[in-house]
Amino acid sequence: MPRGFDDSGHTPHRLREKFVYPGERLAVEEEFFSGRGTYLDKGVIRSEELGIALYDIREREVRVSKATREPIIPKEGFEVIGEVGSVQKRMANVDVFMVSGREVSRPYTGVIYPPASKRSYRGLDMAVRSGDIIKGRIINTKNRVLQISIDEEEHGVILAYCSRCGSPLEYRRIRLHCPRCGRADRRKVAKRYGLEALN
Amino acid sequence: MSSNEEWRRVDGRRWDELREIRIESGVLPNADGSAYIEMGRNKIIVGVYGPREMHPKHLARPHTGILRCRYHMAPFSTEPRRSPAPSRRDMEITMVMRYALEPAIFLERYPRSTIDVYAEVLQADGGTRCASITAAAVALADAGIPLKDLVAACSAGKYEGRIVLDLNDHEDKYGEADLPLAYMPNLGSITLLQMDGLLSPEELDRCINLAIEGCRKIYEVQREALKRKYEAKKEVEGN
Amino acid sequence: MKSGKGGFTSRLKLKRIQEAISSGKRLDGRGLEDYRDIRVKTGVIEKADGSSEVFIGDTRVIAGIEISHGPPFEDTPGEGILICNAEIVPLASPDIEPGPPDEVSVELARVVDRGLRSAGIVDFSKMEIIPKKTVYVINVDLFVLNHAGNLIDASTLAAVAALRSTIKPIFEVRNGEVVPSGRKEPLEIKSTPVSVTLSKIGGALIVDPTSEEEDAMETRLTITLDEKGNVCAIQKSGPEALTPEEVRKAISIAASKAPEIRSKIIGGT
Numbered sequence: 001m002p003r004g005f006d007d008s009g010h011t012p013h014r015l016r017e018k019f020v021y022p023g024e025r026l027a028v029e030e031e032f033f034s035g036r037g038t039y040l041d042k043g044v045i046r047s048e049e050l051g052i053a054l055y056d057i058r059e060r061e062v063r064v065s066k067a068t069r070e071p072i073i074p075k076e077g078f079e080v081i082g083e084v085g086s087v088q089k090r091m092a093n094v095d096v097f098m099v100s101g102r103e104v105s106r107p108y109t110g111v112i113y114p115p116a117s118k119r120s121y122r123g124l125d126m127a128v129r130s131g132d133i134i135k136g137r138i139i140n141t142k143n144r145v146l147q148i149s150i151d152e153e154e155h156g157v158i159l160a161y162c163s164r165c166g167s168p169l170e171y172r173r174i175r176l177h178c179p180r181c182g183r184a185d186r187r188k189v190a191k192r193y194g195l196e197a198l199n
Numbered sequence: 200m201s202s203n204e205e206w207r208r209v210d211g212r213r214w215d216e217l218r219e220i221r222i223e224s225g226v227l228p229n230a231d232g233s234a235y236i237e238m239g240r241n242k243i244i245v246g247v248y249g250p251r252e253m254h255p256k257h258l259a260r261p262h263t264g265i266l267r268c269r270y271h272m273a274p275f276s277t278e279p280r281r282s283p284a285p286s287r288r289d290m291e292i293t294m295v296m297r298y299a300l301e302p303a304i305f306l307e308r309y310p311r312s313t314i315d316v317y318a319e320v321l322q323a324d325g326g327t328r329c330a331s332i333t334a335a336a337v338a339l340a341d342a343g344i345p346l347k348d349l350v351a352a353c354s355a356g357k358y359e360g361r362i363v364l365d366l367n368d369h370e371d372k373y374g375e376a377d378l379p380l381a382y383m384p385n386l387g388s389i390t391l392l393q394m395d396g397l398l399s400p401e402e403l404d405r406c407i408n409l410a411i412e413g414c415r416k417i418y419e420v421q422r423e424a425l426k427r428k429y430e431a432k433k434e435v436e437g438n
Numbered sequence: 439m440k441s442g443k444g445g446f447t448s449r450l451k452l453k454r455i456q457e458a459i460s461s462g463k464r465l466d467g468r469g470l471e472d473y474r475d476i477r478v479k480t481g482v483i484e485k486a487d488g489s490s491e492v493f494i495g496d497t498r499v500i501a502g503i504e505i506s507h508g509p510p511f512e513d514t515p516g517e518g519i520l521i522c523n524a525e526i527v528p529l530a531s532p533d534i535e536p537g538p539p540d541e542v543s544v545e546l547a548r549v550v551d552r553g554l555r556s557a558g559i560v561d562f563s564k565m566e567i568i569p570k571k572t573v574y575v576i577n578v579d580l581f582v583l584n585h586a587g588n589l590i591d592a593s594t595l596a597a598v599a600a601l602r603s604t605i606k607p608i609f610e611v612r613n614g615e616v617v618p619s620g621r622k623e624p625l626e627i628k629s630t631p632v633s634v635t636l637s638k639i640g641g642a643l644i645v646d647p648t649s650e651e652e653d654a655m656e657t658r659l660t661i662t663l664d665e666k667g668n669v670c671a672i673q674k675s676g677p678e679a680l681t682p683e684e685v686r687k688a689i690s691i692a693a694s695k696a697p698e699i700r701s702k703i704i705g706g707t
Binding site: 277 | 527
């Protein structure tokens with residue numbers, strides 16, 4: 001997907017655009033504000049990206065749209081998809097393999113705690129099982145692991161496997177049902193169970 | 200002593216000439232960023248992974264990211280063959296490489312994370328630490344990691360009584376002094392400085408200036424390598 | 439999306455790989471018995487006595503050869519020595535951390551080594567310099583630069599291609615000491631073994647697995663064959679069992695694929 005420059009809601013008045021390299025001098029502090037993709041060093045605005053510099057006259061801002069890949073850095077509020085590891089009543093571990101729709105090359109470690117307000121399930125071991133694929137939102141990145149919430153309607157288990165025979169479970173009314181062995185299972189199921197496009 | 204203008208080195212270069220240098224970015228499909236450099240007969244490949252979660256986790260730092268480097272030589276990179284186990288030299292270069300690159304990276308933006316930079320020397324011909332740093336900077340940019348500047352590295356030294364730029368293996372072994380230096384060309388900062396040999400203060404000064412000149416030329420090659428990959432790509436996307 | 443990329447493969451993806459293969463397809467569109475593109479270059483490391491670089495899809499391996507001399511092994515005093523060493527360096531995959539060689543790289547080196555040795559790739563009995571005291575030593579160093587699966591086939595191919603390109607320094611004895619004579623000659627190659635690695639996934643056998651397919655596989659079987667069709671090494675690796683029928687089928691697939699792979703080095707430079 002091409003990354004546009006214009007996410008500020010108005011058409012920028014372009015002084016000029018040019019291909020710039022990290023460290024390249026763009027302007028001085030007196031002329032422009034230091035925008036996205038730039039940094040300030042002793043009064044000089046420099047590019048911190050490899051990309052295209054854009055001077056926005058109206059906003060008096062210079063910014064750089066990067067031409068390279070965007071590194072994946074999990075932040076609070078981002079949606080994630082992961083595979084559930086070990087599950088206890090008060091905690092479940094998750095290997096997060098997608099952050100904001102992008103696959104990561106090495107999973108981030110995440111953890112789900114039981115939600116305070118939900119009455120539909122008490123212990124987490126009733127909500128998720130090891131091996132489930134869940135979708136959730138990062139609510140805290142301050143600790144060593146990402147804290148993930150599955151409270152929202154769209155969040156929770158998006159794919160589960162039968163604990164008896166290993167087949168993918170289907171969602172029927174309020175329960176997950178195994179089409180092969182007939183076992184019924186409960187989970188904190190996401191609204192779009194089984195419908196998420198997964199790479 | 201004949202004039203410096205006429206004098207030629209063992210490989211035919213002038214005193215202030217770099218070896219032929221070629222850099223290519225984005226050469227490893229698995230890595231997040233990568234670069235390959237040939238500098239004279241040096242052949243080095245660098246891969247960057249990250250920023251990513253630090254493993255093992257206890258090494259992670261809560262308020263900053265960590266840059267981890269590894270400089271390593273393939274057994275077939277030297278004559279005679281070397282042991283595959285990392286040597287003391289590899290460990291030292293690993294460390295100075297980290298110090299050479301760290302000032303360019305906004306590590307404070309990646310708490311609990313690591314950026315891993317792996318340099319593998321496939322063929323060594325003198326000046327591998329500098330060529331590794333030069334390639335690593337290109338690989339970091341290729342990985343999309345914001346940088347304060349690129350880092351270019353090059354050595355200067357003294358061979359047969361003359362100050363020369365970019366020592367090859369022979370000049371390194373039989374010369375009087377070798378001074379590897381890494382430089383952020385836009386910021387004018389030196390991030391690697393080592394010296395081995397004997398130089399007068401005046402010669403040392405000339406070496407530093409010459410190495411910085413060399414870094415400026417190498418910086419142009421780094422830019423070309425990145426431009427080849429990304430400016431062309433940008434145009435394709437635009438159309 | 440990034441098929442063949444090393445790294446974490448979720449259970450979900452593993453299931454999809456297994457299901458596809460059970461129905462005769464693969465996620466990258468290949469047939470079960472199709473290799474990815476194979477490219478072989480030689481002479482990539484000028485300082486080595488022989489070298490090659492092999493690409494199988496995104497898997498990339500460099501091999502370097504050094505010919506030196508040393509004492510023979512005690513149990514084979516009249517024979518030369520061939521030693522394989524393999525490193526999967528950390529830039530090859532997001533999974534690999536720096537450190538001493540793990541069991542995967544040790545197995546890799548040993549399986550390649552056995553194939554070369556059993557095929558008699560060189561005439562070990564003609565490698566003495568001082569009878570029973572000093573022999574030629576061939577070091578084969580394998581270096582994996584990008585791990586996208588099937589390292590054994592890529593490494594065997596790289597080792598054989600590098601040996602075929604090797605110019606051997608000739609050593610001679612002067613005043614009881616072994617010294618280089620300054621002369622060189624091409625290393626005489628007696629056979630051209632190639633390995634074919636099969637993975638059993640979803641009950642079916644496939645060749646040339648990607649690293650994701652390797653994560654999904656139940657078991658793996660490598661068969662190395664020489665140009666006469668003799669089997670010169672076998673390695674079963676992986677947790678699940680095979681039936682004798684599956685083994686026979688694997689050998690016949692390997693025998694039918696081997697000439698195609700061999701043509702990449704015999705036909706090449």
